[in-house]
Amino acid sequence: MLKILDNSYYDLIINTALAPTYDSGDNITYLNRQNSLLHIPSGEGDPCDLGKYSYSSFPTIYTLASTISLEKSGISTVQANPYLALFGQGVLVAVIDTGIDYRHPAFLYNDGTSRILTMWDQTVQTGTIPNEFTFGSEYSREQINEALKSPDPLSVVPTTDENGHGTAMASILAGSPNEQQGFSGVVPQADLLIVKLKEAKQILKKVSFIPDNALCYQESDLILGVRYAVTAAARFNRPVVICIALGSSQGGHDGRGSTSAYVDHLSLLPGNGISVAAGNEGNNQRxxxxxxxxxxxxxxxxxxxxxxxxxxxxxxxxxxxxxxxxxxxxxxxxxxxxxxxxxxxxxxxxxxxxxxxxxxxxxxxxxxxxxxxxxxxxxxxxxxxxxxxxxxxxxxxxxxxxxxxxxxxxxxxxxFLDSSPDTTTTSPGNARHVLTAAAYNQLNDSILAESGRGYTRSGQVKPDIAAPGFELTCAVPGGLYGTATGTGAAAAHAAGIIAMVFEWAIVKRNYPRITGNDVNRLMISGAVRNPANTYPNNIWGYGQVDINRLFERFSNI
The missing domain is CATH 2.60.120.1290 (Jelly Rolls)
Known part of the structure; x- marks a missing residue:
């Protein structure tokens, strides 16, 4: 078995420059230019292995940043904002999460074919491994369309979303309209890129003192998912917006972890947008x-x-x-x-x-x-x-x-008996140049109590903006619709707005060099600010995202 999948090996994050000194066969997995994984035997998983090896070499553990409900809320106004006829055409939107129900109507064109351009399932080892990666199965649009025509789609493309979180996030971001349900994703003409994360290794959970049955993911797989999205965008020559609706309270909350450093760097490059959930730790007293x-x-x-x-x-x-x-x-x-x-x-x-x-x-x-x-x-x-x-x-x-x-x-x-709701933005939402989304209730303009608060431990302004995140209509596996609440949903909504700007700037060639960080600044300048508050602040960031005001800024240029 590959060491990256084998529970009897630790996956330790090391500097890529050091990788050649350890490399002997398959004990190194390349993550990106900064970091690689070193696979070493874990033995029984002695807790004091964390001490023998550095804290930062053990991948951080991530949890999901929204709750999904099957009740249909009937909210249709939230996402229907087809301003300037920007529906995400020509833009790739990537959701790195729990997978997707690719058979759901929210991810199909009117002719029944798939809107997913490419998909990497890290949990299935029977298909074709993506180029430049070492595990999992990649499925192309052609393969997914073959599956959709089959009487048993899962026999052709055996990928599912057992949890429903990834399906919900992908639909809020880019789901096809359903008038009966009063539903549309923010950019229903964008092409989808899906990464289904494998769950964290049991041996990492053991050392991190996380219960065996807890659903969580490890940082190294998220980094690989981000790299897959960026390499696919280069292959298809498309701008890409990456939605990360997960978070972690591990680490210094200062934007200096391996994932934070990577997504921070990508946000400064043309055509890469990154939207991250601020986490839902605001009212947990943790x-x-x-x-x-x-x-x-x-x-x-x-x-x-x-x-x-x-x-x-x-x-x-x-x-x-x-x-x-x-x-x-x-x-x-x-x-x-x-x-x-x-x-x-x-x-x-x-x-x-x-x-x-x-x-x-x-x-x-x-x-x-x-x-x-x-x-x-x-x-x-x-x-x-x-x-x-x-x-x-x-x-x-x-x-x-x-x-x-x-x-x-x-x-x-x-x-904690004397807890503080501040400095609760989860990582990688503390990264400096990504767009970090808080969540507000769009029905009464109040912040969600659970929405993660800033600033970072080093005093950086986070979150950047607040986006709708209360009972957003979403797709649920099995062809159903429900609602999603939390900063994950808000990050998906905000990712859709980044995709609209990319369509205007890059696809329509109004400003082809635009970076994700440029878009974040535009969204901040166009945000709605309540005169009763001082901005930026550690709850709302620079205010409520408003796509109309953002484009009004352009019309005055």
Whole structure:
């Protein structure tokens, strides 16, 4: 079995420049010019392998950024905005997600043929592997059309969307109109490019303290999906808009991770647009911030742990020059001794009077950011209120952020008692030049409570804009229609608007050199701003996206 698919190997992210020093056969998978994967035997998956190998070498775990409901809302006004007769013609829109129900009418032309130009299913190993990649199956429009003519389409193109999230996002972005359902995607004439992500390896989940049955995806597969979209766009000589309706609360929330760096770079190139969800962590009470400026130089974090959360991780990110120790006390006041920062350390604590095991990595500098990171991993924690004391080793002022995992990796019974809704934009939404979409309720112009908030940990303005994200009509597998709510839906809507601008600028040759970042700035300048608010702000960014105002700007040029 290929090592990238084999659960007995870790996939570690390394700098591509270092790859030749490790390369011996199939233990390297090229990701992009910056990074590659090194496949090494994982053994039993000892938690302290994270410590032996750097934190940033383990791929980040991503969760989905919208909830799909089968109830039909009948909202038709949201997406029907055919301004300037721009329907995405000539533009490729890429959705990297849970796959697609390619048989759904939302992805067919009137003659019953497919609007999907090309598709890569990372989970199916029986078809043709895409050129320059090492696994999965690629399906062309011709193959999909053959399947659609067959009495058993899945025997020809065996790809499905078991979850429905990818189908929903693709339809909001580019679904074919259905008058009966009052439905149309934003750009119903764009060509679709679909990547179905394989689920994260069990061995990565094990080291990351993520429950076995949690649905999540790993960063390296997302990077490969983005590269597939960019290479396909070059092959077809089309501009491409990539929708990333996933997010992660791992990492420093400063736009410096491997995925963030890659999509940031792509956004600055002509013809590449990238729309990213801000995440739905705004009201989950999973972020904590403290600034201690006077003696005594320590801070006590209170973390309530629910009875069903038996496996999870928590991260504390400090700001230089602070160096913090961490001391952890259980609800029955049993505690670890203080753990001081060091190199390559991993401490294991078994509590005597309860079943809890905690692994502590107090990393003096995390390689990707140079900042101190304290990673705590809990197994079978005693339910109740835990107390974590962060203390300055030098008796000086300090500040830090702490985050719990995103999405369904945790229940709502585990949270910080004194949480902050700010700095909750998930990665890669913290990348500087991508378009990061918050979600608002377009029926009453209020922000969704769950919509991720900025700014980034380094003070960059995020999110960029707010887009409709409440009960947007969408396709659901099985030929059905339902609704999607969340920042994933908002990112899909915003991706459609980027595609409209690309059609005007590149396909119609009004401004062929336009970059994704250029479009983002145009969308920001055309956004609707409420006079009662100050902009930019960490909830709405620069305001509500408005395609009409954006094009009014052009008419005045």
């Amino acid at each position: 972020h904590y911030y403290n600034s201690t400026t006077a003696p005594p130089y320590y801070n006590d974090i209170e973390l309530r742990v629910g009875s069903s959360d038996t496996l999870f991780a928590m991260e504390i990110w400090t700001y230089a020059p602070a160096r913090l120790s961490i001391d952890i006390s259980s609800p029955n006041r049993e505690s670890t001794q203080p753990v001081y920062p060091g190199l390559n350390q991993c401490r294991k604590f078994n509590f005597i009077f309860n079943q809890t095991t905690i692994y502590v990595n107090n990393i003096i500098f995390e390689e990707e950011t140079g900042e101190q990171l304290i990673l705590l991993r809990f197994a079978n924690p005693l339910p109740g209120i835990w107390y974590l004391r962060a203390q300055s080793s030098e008796n000086e002022s300090f500040s830090f952020h702490s985050w719990l995992p995103s999405g369904d990796l945790l229940t709502n019974d585990t949270f």
